[in-house]
Amino acid sequence: MAKDDDKRLAAGAAVAEVADGMLVGLGTGSTAAFAIAALGRRIAEGLRVEAVATSEATAAAARAVGVVVRDFSTIATLDLTIDGADEIDSRLFAIKGAGGAMLREKAVAAASRRMVVIADGSKRVAAIGAAKVPVEVLPFASASVVAALERLGAAVAVRAGYVTDNGNIIADCHFPAMPDPRALAARIAAIPGALGHGLFLDEVDAAYIAADGNVTRLER
Ligand code: 5RP
Numbered sequence: 001m002a003k004d005d006d007k008r009l010a011a012g013a014a015v016a017e018v019a020d021g022m023l024v025g026l027g028t029g030s031t032a033a034f035a036i037a038a039l040g041r042r043i044a045e046g047l048r049v050e051a052v053a054t055s056e057a058t059a060a061a062a063r064a065v066g067v068v069v070r071d072f073s074t075i076a077t078l079d080l081t082i083d084g085a086d087e088i089d090s091r092l093f094a095i096k097g098a099g100g101a102m103l104r105e106k107a108v109a110a111a112s113r114r115m116v117v118i119a120d121g122s123k124r125v126a127a128i129g130a131a132k133v134p135v136e137v138l139p140f141a142s143a144s145v146v147a148a149l150e151r152l153g154a155a156v157a158v159r160a161g162y163v164t165d166n167g168n169i170i171a172d173c174h175f176p177a178m179p180d181p182r183a184l185a186a187r188i189a190a191i192p193g194a195l196g197h198g199l200f201l202d203e204v205d206a207a208y209i210a211a212d213g214n215v216t217r218l219e220r
Helices: 003-015 030-044 056-064 102-110 139-151 181-189
Strands: 023-026 050-053 068-070 078-083 112-120 133-137 155-158 169-174 194-197 206-211 214-219
Touching: 003 030, 003 078, 003 112, 003 206, 003 214, 023 030, 030 056, 030 078, 030 112, 050 056, 056 068, 078 102, 102 112, 102 133, 102 194, 133 139, 133 181, 139 155, 139 169, 139 194, 181 194
Parallel strands: 023 050, 023 078, 050 068, 078 112, 112 206
Antiparallel strands: 133 169, 133 194, 155 169, 206 214
């Protein structure tokens, strides 16, 4: 089965969790786009929900299918967030941010009572660590943050020509090994000028992962 069919299946399973009256966080990326489309179909059938978007692209896609998108700066708590991932393992540790939205994605996920990752089977790994960890960097501090990330052992590439929705740059970090993701997350978070990173270690409550047409649910 094609990867897009698996993304659609995983997205549909997560959107089935959405109930009337919920405030839903919408992730960013190609898998999240399937969830937005599925949510739009349910809204057309009468479901009443509102949403918060984790990127400007997601906000536009959501509005295009009839989703009311609210300003996250006015919202303290959401019911459910549905988002993609670049890697996820059975601990429900995830790496996110290939799409560059991880700072907003983590803020929305942290405010959500439940966060569900949706992915095709290629994202499921035994232990996260092979994917690049994106770090959102204050442009003013770019050289010092890159140097600090290199001191942590990363091969760092600043994403060329890319500016986040927050006006910042992204340093994509490849770590040769990731034996202790929590320690690494703490060390990245402690770098002044590093505004956020793609290690999601506490946010994910569940995952729907579809491979060859079969959906597996992982639950914390
Ligand atoms: C964006 C993300 C995406 O959810 C992640 O990169 C997965 O994207 P896709 O579903 O297109 O593979 O974290 O910041």
